[in-house]
Amino acid sequence: MQLMKFNPTKSFFTELQAGQGHPLVIAGPCSAETEEQVMQTAAALKQQNVHLFRAGIWKPRTRPGSFEGVGSKGLAWLNRVKRELGMRVAIEVATARHVEEALKQEIDVLWIGARTTVNPFAVQEIADALQGVNVPVMVKNPVNPDLALWIGAIERMYHAGVTDLAAIHRGFSSYQKSKYRNVPVWQIPIELKARYQSLPMIVDPSHIGGKRDLIFPVSQKALDLGYDGMMIETHLTPDKALSDAEQQVTPDALKAILAKLQVRKTNYDDAELVNRAEELRLQIDAADHDIIAALGRRMALVEQIGEYKKLNNVQVLQLERWKEIFRSRGEWAEDAGLNHAFIEELYKLIHVESIRKQTQILDGDR
Known part of the structure; x- marks a missing residue:
């Protein structure tokens, strides 16, 4: 089946960074914990011209008993970020109910997480909830290194009428020991990009690395491969975060990372x-x-x-x-x-x- 033909000149994601000369930056805490935390983090990131403010509202955890997000009440906090700070906001959705509640609070961008992408039934449920809705959607790669599942999730969104799409590369689970939390397996996103050259590709170095000192090298590697942007988890006090503390950075650390990154030319000019x-x-x-x-x-x-x-x-x-x-x-x-x-x-x-x-x-x- 032929996948949709993307038009980058009309893409929500490419227009966000139009004329700025630097990659798309999506940043914010792994989890929205309190209204004060969300507002203060967003205010700090607004000063850095972050394109999209992200925060986890519903958190799929491996085992019960761990922090699974604040739930629906956090949506109102993100709506406040929109109204008071003028920032676009993004959240992860995993069910049709999540979609409906997010749209009621005028969330700008939705993303489908790795644990959801792996399940075509869950993806289709989300796609059905998005029928007739003009909202940009980002699709993370599935937990396991399966290109067909990743493409299938993107196709389901497109067939539901979602045309503003982007792929997020967050790495893959592996039984082998690695310095990464989720091994990049770069050849899979490269193959996706080779097939669909106009599909915006975003790297998630926080989940790939699992440690904050790996965020810069993973981000630079992605830019060297022609990625369009990055999603970096950012927290005011990372060590006190209720989820994924080791992979989050402060707003100041994010600023330093972004300043070091080099954007290569797309081709030779001589x-x-x-x-x-x-x-x-x-x-x-x-x-x-x-x-x-x-x-x-x-x-x-x-x-x-x-x-x-x-x-x-x-x-x-x-x-x-x-x-x-x-x-x-x-x-x-x-x-x-x-x-x-x-x-x-x-x-x-x-x-x-x-x-x-x-x-x-x-x-x-x-």
């Missing part, structure tokens, strides 16, 4: 640089051709080993060989100045494909 870049790209194409040819030769050898194993009734998986490949290839990578972890991941894919080919041969299904 003919000589364009020509040089094209020369390097041609060399990269040639190198890729060599890599693929080498992989073809390797897989031909793998098939020969598969035939030999079949002839001698030997099982496919040889654990010692598996261990030897990852040990030696990592060492070769370091000798060549390559990242050890990158080569390890690459050879996991190569070895899985090798096992698949050999299994087909042993099963007689070539």
Whole structure:
């Protein structure tokens, strides 16, 4: 199914930052805790020309008993931010009732969270509640690294008549140890952006990093990849926050982060640089051709080993060989100045494909 064709010249999100020369900035506390906290935080962020003030009203928590948000009464606080400070406001919605209550309080922008995106029934319920309503919607990636689910949630919003859409990349859950709270898996949002180039892409470095010292590097990485903006959780006293304390920053810290960020040019603006870049790209194409040819030769050898194993009734998986490949290839990578972890991941894919080919041969299904 073909996704909608976005028109960035008419997008709510692109118009928010039009002519400002810096990325879209969405900031505010993880959770609205008190009316005073909301107003004071919003006032501090208004001085920094933040485009959208965000605050969690309903908080989906993993286990009961933790702070799950102040609920509907917090909507009136955000409405006050609109009226008294003239700021646009955004909240997360997870049910049709959330949508209805948010619209009654004239909330400007809604977003669908990662725990909701993973459930097409819940997404459709929200889409049905938005039928005929002209409100911008941001869709966070699902908890697990599933591009189809992310696209499906965006499509459901579009088919409900929502045309002002943006995607939020907040990282993905992983069973592996990582310095991130939610690993970025950058190739998934890159693929989304490649398919739908005009879809505004916003990074959520707070949820990706899980720690405030990772907010700047994650934000800069996203800008380097052409993202349109960032959503950063900001709290007056982060260490006392009722939710996600470690990943929130003060308004002053946010100001320092934004001041350090560099926005790159979208392309080369000099003919000589364009020509040089094209020369390097041609060399990269040639190198890729060599890599693929080498992989073809390797897989031909793998098939020969598969035939030999079949002839001698030997099982496919040889654990010692598996261990030897990852040990030696990592060492070769370091000798060549390559990242050890990158080569390890690459050879996991190569070895899985090798096992698949050999299994087909042993099963007689070539």
